[in-house]
Amino acid sequence: MSTLPKEVLRNMINDGNLKTAGDLHSYLKDMFKDALQEMLEAELEIEMVRMQREL
Numbered sequence: 001m002s003t004l005p006k007e008v009l010r011n012m013i014n015d016g017n018l019k020t021a022g023d024l025h026s027y028l029k030d031m032f033k034d035a036l037q038e039m040l041e042a043e044l045e046i047e048m049v050r051m052q053r054e055l
Helices: 006-015 021-054
Strands: none
Touching: none
């Protein structure tokens, strides 16, 4: 896995109005939650298609 370019990080800080470590923690926590939700939904969708093919 690669690291994010500085420009992307700076945009995250500015767009998220991050001023403290706590702000960053909350921002990353929300981002992780959203990414994990998307991964789980994609996995569920793949499994549902697989199950339908077996019917």
